[in-house]
Amino acid sequence: MTDTRDASPDEAVSLIDRAAEQAGKMLEKIFAAAQPGAVFGQPVEAGSYTLITAAEVTSGGGFGVGMARGPAPKPDAQQPPPAEAPGAARKQFIGGSGFGGGGGSMGRPVAIIAVGPNGVTVRPVVDVTKVVLAALTGSAAMLGLQRTMRRARKDES
Amino acid sequence: MDVLGTSEASAESVTMHGVTVTPQSRALILRLPKGGLVWNRPTAVLVEQEGRVRRIPIVDITRILQVGLLGLAVLTTSASVRRCRRRTGGAA
DSSP: OEEOTTSOHHHHHHHHHHHHHHHHHHHHHHHGGGSHHHHBOOOEEETTEEEEEEEEEEEEEEEEEEEEEEEOOOOOSSSOOOTTOTTTTTOOEEEEEEEEEEEEEEEEEEEEEEEETTEEEEEEOOOHHHHHHHHHHHHHHHHHHHHHHHHHHHHHO | OOSEEEEEEEOOOEEETTEEEEEEEEEEEEEETTEEEEEEEEEEEEEEETTEEEEEEOOOHHHHHHHHHHHHHHHHHHHHHHHHHHHTTSOO
């Protein structure tokens, strides 16, 4: 994240330009996940077999930029103006800009391709944790709904 | 450039034991002005042996089980809601 609250307008614009460059590089990295090299691993030799891993890859990200300027607030009449403020007298406006972004990627093994003397086989990889979590979430939602319906029926009778 | 698009690509072929294997993948790409999303998954393997080309699909068992469980939960829930409505005469 870049914050240019104390920078002059020119400095802020140059910082935002640099941030936009960084954002472009970040987007390039995100879209690199669309290449098949991101999904298939390098072939690994194991005995008489050659194994290639296949994974599902998801990546995403985004960024935002903002800049604002406005008139400087009038100095408080009760407080004396700061004496050692260089250029304070000609500072007619106040402003700032900010840039931020984020992203992430996730991979999950799907299958292993085995090339051996008996031919080519594709062995699926089952993520038991994900399946169990889906089953638990589904059953918890169903049980919760059934309990609510039972309670509603009891209240009616 | 499309906001939402798909692209199919083939990885580098591997030749071993007289068999040439070419893995294939399909990517769903969402391009936004200030960001993006890529979902890339393996789809199949092309096997070339003795001049014949065979396509072996890559099945995502985890995804099938997840979607199956979700479908089962939705079906069971809608069935119990319907049963409950029938019992209470459509008041619930």
